[in-house]
Amino acid sequence: xxxxxxxxxxxxxxxxxxxxxxxxxxxxxxxxxxxxxxxxxxxxxxxxxxxxxxxxxxxxxxxxxxxxxxxxxxxxxxxxxxxxxxxxxxxxxxxxxxxxxxxxxxxxxxxxxxxxxxxxxxxxxxxxxxxxxxxxxxxxxxxxxxxxxxxxxxxxxxxxxxxxxxxxxxxxxxxxxxxxxxxxxxxxxxxxxxxxxxxxxxxxxxxxxxxxxxxxxxxxxxxxxxxxxxxxxxxxxxxxxxxxxxxxxxxxxxxxxxxxxxxxxxxxxxxxxxxxxxxxxxxxxxxxxxxxxxxxxxxxxxxxxxxxxxxxxxxxxxxxxxxxxxxxxxxxxxxxxx
Amino acid sequence: xxxxxxxxxxxxxxxxxxxxxxxxxxxxxxxxxxxxxxxxxxxxxxxxxxxxxxxxxxxxxxxxxxxxxxxxxxxxxxxxxxxxxxxxxxxxxxxxxxxxxxxxxxxxxxxxxxxxxxxxxxxxxxxxxxxxxxxxxxxxxxxxxxxxxxxxxxxxxxxxxxxxxxxxxxxxxxxxxxxxxxxxxxxxxxxxxxxxxxxxxxxxxxxxxxxxxxxxxxxxxxxxxxxxxxxxxxxxxxxxxxxxxxxxxxxxxxxxxxxxxxxxxxxxxxxxxxxxxxxxxxxxxxxxxxxxxxxxxxxxxxxxxxxxxxxxxxxxxxxxxxxxxxxxxxxxxxxxxx
Numbered sequence: 321x322x323x324x325x326x327x328x329x330x331x332x333x334x335x336x337x338x339x340x341x342x343x344x345x346x347x348x349x350x351x352x353x354x355x356x357x358x359x360x361x362x363x364x365x366x367x368x369x370x371x372x373x374x375x376x377x378x379x380x381x382x383x384x385x386x387x388x389x390x391x392x393x394x395x396x397x398x399x400x401x402x403x404x405x406x407x408x409x410x411x412x413x414x415x416x417x418x419x420x421x422x423x424x425x426x427x428x429x430x431x432x433x434x435x436x437x438x439x440x441x442x443x444x445x446x447x448x449x450x451x452x453x454x455x456x457x458x459x460x461x462x463x464x465x466x467x468x469x470x471x472x473x474x475x476x477x478x479x480x481x482x483x484x485x486x487x488x489x490x491x492x493x494x495x496x497x498x499x500x501x502x503x504x505x506x507x508x509x510x511x512x513x514x515x516x517x518x519x520x521x522x523x524x525x526x527x528x529x530x531x532x533x534x535x536x537x538x539x540x541x542x543x544x545x546x547x548x549x550x551x552x553x554x555x556x557x558x559x560x561x562x563x564x565x566x567x568x569x570x571x572x573x574x575x576x577x578x579x580x581x582x583x584x585x586x587x588x589x590x591x592x593x594x595x596x597x598x599x600x601x602x603x604x605x606x607x608x609x610x611x612x613x614x615x616x617x618x619x620x621x622x623x624x625x626x627x628x629x630x631x632x633x634x635x636x637x638x639x640x641x642x643x644x645x646x647x648x649x650x651x652x653x654x655x656x657x658x
Numbered sequence: 659x660x661x662x663x664x665x666x667x668x669x670x671x672x673x674x675x676x677x678x679x680x681x682x683x684x685x686x687x688x689x690x691x692x693x694x695x696x697x698x699x700x701x702x703x704x705x706x707x708x709x710x711x712x713x714x715x716x717x718x719x720x721x722x723x724x725x726x727x728x729x730x731x732x733x734x735x736x737x738x739x740x741x742x743x744x745x746x747x748x749x750x751x752x753x754x755x756x757x758x759x760x761x762x763x764x765x766x767x768x769x770x771x772x773x774x775x776x777x778x779x780x781x782x783x784x785x786x787x788x789x790x791x792x793x794x795x796x797x798x799x800x801x802x803x804x805x806x807x808x809x810x811x812x813x814x815x816x817x818x819x820x821x822x823x824x825x826x827x828x829x830x831x832x833x834x835x836x837x838x839x840x841x842x843x844x845x846x847x848x849x850x851x852x853x854x855x856x857x858x859x860x861x862x863x864x865x866x867x868x869x870x871x872x873x874x875x876x877x878x879x880x881x882x883x884x885x886x887x888x889x890x891x892x893x894x895x896x897x898x899x900x901x902x903x904x905x906x907x908x909x910x911x912x913x914x915x916x917x918x919x920x921x922x923x924x925x926x927x928x929x930x931x932x933x934x935x936x937x938x939x940x941x942x943x944x945x946x947x948x949x950x951x952x953x954x955x956x957x958x959x960x961x962x963x964x965x966x967x968x969x970x971x972x973x974x975x976x977x978x979x980x981x982x983x984x985x986x987x988x989x990x991x992x993x994x995x996x
Binding site: 593 | 792793794804807808839841849871872873874875876877885887888889891892893894895896897898899900901902903904906907908911912914917918921922924925927928929931932935936
């Protein structure tokens with residue numbers, strides 16, 4: 321695909337040791353794509369040398385002297401680190417040299433800088449964070465995941481537009497279904513904001529399925545699930561906690577003694593296939609949507625495989641006009657309502 | 659234990675075929691306890707005869723001619739079915755003949771009838787629904803799970819009292835820790851209601867741990883986790899959906915072909931131990947707390963084992979003065995604040 325991705329190579333728990341090999345692995349798989357590696361040149365060059373070559377012509381280094389700390393206050397990162405790898409990567413999107421940026425750094429700082437540099441799209445009050453979660457049929461996008469704690473019905477409608485266009489741009493699905501997260505399927509249930517959002521969604525022209533409940537996320541009832549950032553953050557972290565607990569318990573039962581270890585060995589191919597299917601690394605790369613540019617947030621602890629997935633999502637979204645699709649859809653809705 | 663539990667034997671998806679054998683199994687394990695089976699006498703007698711005896715003197719039948727439908731409107735059940743098995747079971751708690759009631763019927767109707775018949779405790783604005791969720795160390799109680807969609811900070815404080823007393827009454831833990839569900843551990847995060855609730859909890863005299871996040875539930879960071887009913891319902895159903903998806907995928911990998919079936923056979927003891935550990939039936943029995951009486955809600959689809967757990971929880975809560983403990987704690991807090 322014909323796209324250039326700017327990569328904040330210094331962010332995340334591991335920095336260039338992970339981000340640079342992931343970028344080069346991505347380039348090898350996707351002919352025509354380019355990356356701009358952003359960070360301290362000496363660190364990047366060392367990592368490139370170790371990986372064995374820079375894929376000449378498709379991989380460029382953009383120097384940035386500073387790094388945003390993982391626990392740094394977003395306001396501080398924004399005001400005082402104008403030459404951070406995160407900021408420079410986003411500036412590359414702003415200037416049009418790249419069609420998307422990826423960072424594994426501090427979420428708060430990434431959101432603050434992205435919002436400040438890129439600005440939100442017309443009609444969008446606040447950007448949101450969306451991620452893909454696996455289900456029995458494939459995956460769906462859930463948003464918002466924590467950028468917006470208190471949301472109005474209009475915000476939820478905007479999230480639905482952004483989630484739908486994300487599914488269209490990255491997964492090439494033309495009329496994604498949208499579910500409104502609620503605590504009952506009947507339209508009368510839920511709080512006032514959710515009820516109002518239901519009304520707006522029914523008249524939006526989106527492919528609105530209706531209310532969905534928590535279990536519908538993993539059943540794959542709809543392609544997109546919208547909720548406020550408090551609920552979305554709780555459901556995401558609860559899911560992570562439950563999955564980790566179950567994985568730990570399964571491991572404990574198979575490593576209890578020499579007999580159970582032998583069982584694990586015997587069952588390895590099936591256990592391994594299961595592990596691959598539910599591997600959360602495949603879903604790495606949350607989208608900051610609603611901005612005038614594509615920004616993808618990788619998990620801070622992402623390994624090379626996981627970070628490569630985040631780059632891939634950034635490239636797909638950039639190549640398939642995510643931002644323009646959201647803008648067009650918002651404009652069409654504005655037009656219809658006036 | 660010295661306690662009498664009133665059982666709505668007609669409620670739930672299966673009725674007396676499940677509820678009666680579960681009640682008799684409970685009696686056999688707990689000397690000194692009694693049950694009052696509520697429902698249509700002919701249906702109950704038939705179920706008792708099949709189980710092989712009524713444990714004379716410890717099992718009584720209380721006739722009730724009506725049944726609340728699983729999809730019946732709560733208002734209708736409350737107004738027009740005064741001789742329903744659900745209503746009669748709760749009446750037995752009200753009159754003092756039973757110390758607790760259990761039903762697998764319609765949650766909305768159970769809450770409406772319980773509230774109408776038993777009333778809320780002094781200082782409690784609204785009853786809540788609490789359930790035990792498993793974690794790496796044992797289990798914790800989470801509330802509210804859907805009875806209260808919009809909550810004030812005071813409601814969250816009341817939930818914390820109710821959850822703490824539940825842990826004390828059922829699990830005999832004297833100073834349970836309380837976590838306030840939020841989207842960040844820092845006190846500055848979250849919405850205004852959660853921030854205010856944090857202030858109230860810090861001054862409550864409860865064993866307040868501070869903010870917790872979704873993954874802390876399954877880590878077992880605190881004994882009690884409080885949140886509003888919208889968030890609680892979403893997190894519970896999301897957990898159910900994820901657990902079901904993972905179980906389905908694990909089963910699929912082991913039943914893919916004759917080789918994987920052989921692997922499953924070889925790994926059976928470890929897989930079975932894992933299944934037992936995460937068996938949601940062990941956690942059946944949500945408590946309707948904040949009322950002047952103990953009411954436990956079983957899952958509608960509960961089998962005999964699961965329904966027996968719900969009866970056990972009702973008996974423990976009734977025998978260990980759950981209601982009085984909540985009332986005393988609320989009175990102490992009132993006294994301290996005036």
